[in-house]
Amino acid sequence: MSRMYIQMLSMFMFVSFLIGFATIAEAQNRLFFPNRIRNKTIIPSQPPKTVTMNEDAVKLKVLLDIYQTEAFELFKQSTYAEWDAMTTGKEETFKNSADAKLKWAEYHSDKEKYATIKDLRSKAVGLSEIDVRAAERMELLYAQNQLPPELLKKMLDMSSEIEKTFQNQRPKLDGQEYTNNDLLEMLEKEIDLVKRRKIWEALKQVGDEVDDQVIALAKVRNNAARQLGFKNYWEMQVVFQDYKPDELLAIFDELEKITAPIFAEMKKELDTELAAKFNIPADQLMPWHYDNPFFQQAPPSKEIDPNSFYKNKTKEEIIAIAVKYYKHLGLPYEEVLKRSDMFEREGKNQHAFSIDMDTLGDVRNLCNVKPTAEWMDTVLHEGGHGVYSLNCNRNLPFNLRDSAHIFTTEGIAMMFGTKARTPQWMIRFAGMNPQTVNSAAEALRKQRRREQLIFCRWTIVMLNFEKALYENPDADLKTLWWEMVTKYQLLKRPEGRNTGDWASKPHFVIAPVYYHNYMLGELFAAQLRQSLGKAFVNDDPKIGKILTEKVFAPGAKYDWPQFVKQATGQPLSPKAFSNELSQNH
Numbered sequence: 001m002s003r004m005y006i007q008m009l010s011m012f013m014f015v016s017f018l019i020g021f022a023t024i025a026e027a028q029n030r031l032f033f034p035n036r037i038r039n040k041t042i043i044p045s046q047p048p049k050t051v052t053m054n055e056d057a058v059k060l061k062v063l064l065d066i067y068q069t070e071a072f073e074l075f076k077q078s079t080y081a082e083w084d085a086m087t088t089g090k091e092e093t094f095k096n097s098a099d100a101k102l103k104w105a106e107y108h109s110d111k112e113k114y115a116t117i118k119d120l121r122s123k124a125v126g127l128s129e130i131d132v133r134a135a136e137r138m139e140l141l142y143a144q145n146q147l148p149p150e151l152l153k154k155m156l157d158m159s160s161e162i163e164k165t166f167q168n169q170r171p172k173l174d175g176q177e178y179t180n181n182d183l184l185e186m187l188e189k190e191i192d193l194v195k196r197r198k199i200w201e202a203l204k205q206v207g208d209e210v211d212d213q214v215i216a217l218a219k220v221r222n223n224a225a226r227q228l229g230f231k232n233y234w235e236m237q238v239v240f241q242d243y244k245p246d247e248l249l250a251i252f253d254e255l256e257k258i259t260a261p262i263f264a265e266m267k268k269e270l271d272t273e274l275a276a277k278f279n280i281p282a283d284q285l286m287p288w289h290y291d292n293p294f295f296q297q298a299p300p301s302k303e304i305d306p307n308s309f310y311k312n313k314t315k316e317e318i319i320a321i322a323v324k325y326y327k328h329l330g331l332p333y334e335e336v337l338k339r340s341d342m343f344e345r346e347g348k349n350q351h352a353f354s355i356d357m358d359t360l361g362d363v364r365n366l367c368n369v370k371p372t373a374e375w376m377d378t379v380l381h382e383g384g385h386g387v388y389s390l391n392c393n394r395n396l397p398f399n400l401r402d403s404a405h406i407f408t409t410e411g412i413a414m415m416f417g418t419k420a421r422t423p424q425w426m427i428r429f430a431g432m433n434p435q436t437v438n439s440a441a442e443a444l445r446k447q448r449r450r451e452q453l454i455f456c457r458w459t460i461v462m463l464n465f466e467k468a469l470y471e472n473p474d475a476d477l478k479t480l481w482w483e484m485v486t487k488y489q490l491l492k493r494p495e496g497r498n499t500g501d502w503a504s505k506p507h508f509v510i511a512p513v514y515y516h517n518y519m520l521g522e523l524f525a526a527q528l529r530q531s532l533g534k535a536f537v538n539d540d541p542k543i544g545k546i547l548t549e550k551v552f553a554p555g556a557k558y559d560w561p562q563f564v565k566q567a568t569g570q571p572l573s574p575k576a577f578s579n580e581l582s583q584n585h
């Protein structure tokens with residue numbers, strides 16, 4: 001996914017643990033419980049008892065206050081340097097940005113300070129709920145920066161080396177070199193089955209080139225994780241992202257079970273279409289018949305081309321549509337646009353992201369807008385991140401002025417992005433011809449459902465395979481990969497194929513142990529849609545207010561399980577997501 005969300009702390013891979021403040025918070029609530037009047041007898045009121053902070057709490061509070069000031073300054077240096085680099089592409093700005101990130105990491109690598117914080121947190125009594133949470137998040141940032149610098153450097157060097165191969169490798173096909181994009185385009189159009197197979201195989205060549213290096217990197221990463229007391233790198237990353245491994249696995253297990261029959265049914269229908277297209281029996285369909293080399297996206301619908309709806313707009317109109325929509329909801333997207341950088345330019349980063357510069361109102365989007373459905377989606381997506389950041393309660397201390405979790409802001413962004421292909425929205429906000437849109441409505445809905453299911457099954461492969469990779473890097477990974485692809489995506493392993501196909505996915509190197517966040521974002525979004533009900537479907541302006549109060553304003557004040565429950569009324573689970581898929585059938 002080319003979209004990035006630069007979140008205050010996720011940029012540095014921070015998130016917090018679940019161990020928490022619930023007990024102290026509850027104790028405080030009990031103390032402040034209001035006096036009751038019964039039987040007209042006024043129970044004499046007692047002066048509210050405040051918990052006196054013990055000596056450790058006082059020390060921790062002093063430390064925390066200094067931290068909020070110092071970390072805030074380092075954070076801003078880093079975001080402004082990053083923005084310079086991303087918008088100019090100049091060599092020295094990249095250097096400044098890397099330096100600022102390093103300063104941030106070094107600040108949190110202080111071993112003595114870390115030990116003190118840990119010790120004080122374990123003994124402190126009487127801190128406010130907010131300070132308890134802020135101290136928890138502070139400790140975690142320190143915990144994540146405790147790896148020896150030489151080991152960090154080794155991991156970084158190894159992954160840069162592999163990234164270079166990804167960037168420079170040109171797959172060969174019949175003796176000629178191509179780029180990845182060339183091949184993807186060819187695959188989309190090619191009808192000849194022998195040629196399709198060759199193109200698909202060319203797209204996988206890089207995997208066989210880098211797989212041994214990725215395994216070596218996985219072993220070094222495991223070694224690092226063990227130094228910090230974790231079983232392996234997968235477990236460490238998951239815990240650092242604020243998940244309990246068992247709970248994360250339980251959600252994915254349930255998701256797998258619930259979606260298996262719906263996916264199988266949908267795939268059967270898709271296979272019938274593809275079999276007709278290629279004029280072969282459905283049981284002879286192979287992975288190269290599905291367009292996307294990983295089958296992580298649905299093949300384009302033969303009935304509709306979403307881009308056809310946007311191709312007559314200008315790039316300025318794409319933004320104007322988003323402005324109109326967010327304004328309708330009362331969300332401050334125009335505020336975000338004030339300092340944003342929305343169109344292509346020489347030297348500028350080619351992707352899209354949202355960045356909160358100072359957590360006090362300077363939120364920016366970077367886009368390279370073109371008149372396509374994909375960019376309409378992306379503009380709404382980054383705008384969603386933007387209004388989330390802007391509406392966070394600014395009275396919270398610095399390190400709580402953040403989203404509740406990476407997946408909660410991704411969920412919001414995806415939820416708004418999807419509007420770009422929603423008939424009712426396209427007519428009302430993008431000013432499209434109702435007749436044209438309505439005649440495509442059924443095809444749009446069907447395609448959306450396919451995308452959701454196909455992406456979901458793919459994330460299940462990614463999660464399970466990556467976990468297995470770090471649990472045993474010496475396992476027969478070539479076979480394991482195809483076993484999972486067969487089991488979860490219902491694709492066939494080409495006979496006799498024994499190559500490092502799994503390693504052609506760059507995420508194992510550049511965004512390790514991250515994919516589940518996208519899927520949990522989908523689950524969160526589905527739960528929100530369920531709780532908003534008709535108001536969301538009908539773009540009722542009140543959803544802006546509800547989201548602001550329940551989702552944006554709390555920032556990172558609560559840990560995510562509590563936050564999701566408060567925001568959606570339910571703990572995070574695959575139920576709402578699977579309900580949508582069943583109802584939308």
Ligand SMILES: [Zn+2]
Binds near residue numbers: 004005381385410413
């Ligand atoms: Zn995003």
